[in-house]
Amino acid sequence: MVRRSGISQCRRSSGRTADDRINSSFLVVRRLFSDRFDGSGRIIVERGSRCKDFALTVVYAVVTGGGTSGHVIPAIAICELLVEAGHPVSDIRYVGSRRGVEQELMRSFEVAAEYLPISGLQRSWTIRGMARNVLLPWRLLRSRILARGLLKLWSPGVVVSVGGYASEPMSRAALAAHVPLVCVSYDRIPGLATRRQAKRATISAVAFEGSSLPRSVLTGAPVREQLRGLDVSASRALSRSMLGISLDARMVVVMGGSLGSGVLNSMVADLLLEMAGTQSVVYHICGQRFARDSMPHIPAGVQYVRVGYEDRMADVYSALDVLVSRAGASSVAEIATVGVAAVLIPWPDAADGHQELNARWLTDAGAGILMDDAACVDGRAVAQVTQLLADSDRVSIMARTAYQLGAIHRSTALVKAIEGAAHATVARGTMDD
Template structure:
């Protein structure tokens, strides 16, 4: 049994950083450890972390714009100031000093990670994507453990001097993992024997996917047992709704909405997903073992969404299409073929279950405990 640990977590900026950190915090808290978050009050973590019930300590940092090189000067000054402040705080009050620090890759992790390194506190880093962020690369050589979600990023951290690298997967919130198929279908009013296609483009939607869904609406609804849940993003909602021009009868089987609050239930209720391939989307789809058709965002840094997608594609749990090919006949045939082929979907679901993606938070928590136990 590991002694009760004081764990400091730094994560911020986007849900892709914050939600996996919260998933780890849930697991660590259940194991009896004390968890505190460090982040920026004006960013997403300043809302999500207190809402989840975890203590939140503000850190003031500024990123820098590579197109404006001079912006690195104030960024470094803020970083150094916050690092000194944290070192002083931990020295002055031993009750504030953590036993271990976990960084989730955003720039906001750097003051905490550097302060921990100066004080001899072990550091764990978690990388959600297939292409590492700058903060994690710069911190890797001083980390006791680098946990990765995509096997392909291992080489990057080896070059960066990481001493210990483990594949844990990307933690998923319990609210998603607890998704229930029957509950989701009841909320949507969808029969158990119907086929549900869930289409979404991430938290902001995806215009190209939205336009494709408009073009294929009639073909989908020509299948009497097919239902569609289409989350198009708030910014594109009005245009997508108007373009779909759903009749009252069509709206019974085709639901379009700006976003999805209860993603766990909706994923669990789905038979097939059409999505971008952001790290969080891939992790949630894998954890709920839903067959998927993935269209990586073409302008993602270093095309990392394509590499993210390969985690599912290579296992047989998903198929992938380039964004440039989405308007071709072949893509529509692929999607409709899976809508029609329950046996193929069953094989994909079984492959997804084989990834054991739902255990990522447990695996990462094991890693955090191990660095404190000297393993």
């Protein structure tokens, strides 16, 4: 069978006309990484990628970043915002790391994705960790060159970085090619990659007032579509039915962030004992790495549900009465977006203490209660949860206050900032509906 080349393909013969060539820099990429290309000049998709064919085409936006779900979920939220604003899903690309959680989380999402060999610095002194660090410069170089090739293939109007080590190759490629770069920062203290990229970015879209990032625009944090329009009160009965929870039971949800928390998981055993005989529910999102741990003792009168990962968060938020959670940026933004009462226990080893600062945005306004890891050990956290369950008026006030704070996250400010950067019309300041 003879295949005819289309307008976006190079001819399969050795001879080419002047207007039927690939850009020279792209040929460098193909020459260096011939295993990544097929005979027609198109990039071969990575294992697990949703993108079937990266033919030469112009796209509107490339969203980049990842490594952990704390970066990937905001990236997905940004893609959803762009689609809601009228940009076809075919005009959006996502670029992450093939060594993070991206491929698993992006599997059910429609946006075409590409995964680079970039990896983060390993802080463990194991042989495997040190071996990965030795290979890090090569992986970084390879990822940068591949990112430049992808940028030339897609010619995007804007690149949006959500931070993390996976954002570096494409962000640097955008800056080198003078493509508008938007850095999205949703922590009170931006991460290292975001701080570095923001120095030359077109704008920095930030979730909190008073950001130190240059050319900052207050846009709120990127939050998934299923949560931005959620009415937890109206959805409560249906969500409890979906989760198998009685409508009359008092429900506590404990979640320790994308990786789970051993400290919060240990507290659950004490919480179950304290709630014995109360006809309550403890819904425990323990983290995949803890999913095979031995089950705690479950006393009579308490329903206990444990999952390693939960993708039905709209149902979980609608069903719960009180949330116990770490204070990662995505968790804090979601709490405010949907409006729930939370006991926040920041991870003490977070860089620059940013989780505590994230939590204080809620707790200083009365929308949450701030506690530390020690409270999980000495029983104070359990006592606080049981007090809240007995005080429905206070829970309602906390939830309403959180919802009021989350108005900026439910707005279209972020997508407007991205569109403005693409058209080079964004001025420094606050963008809102």
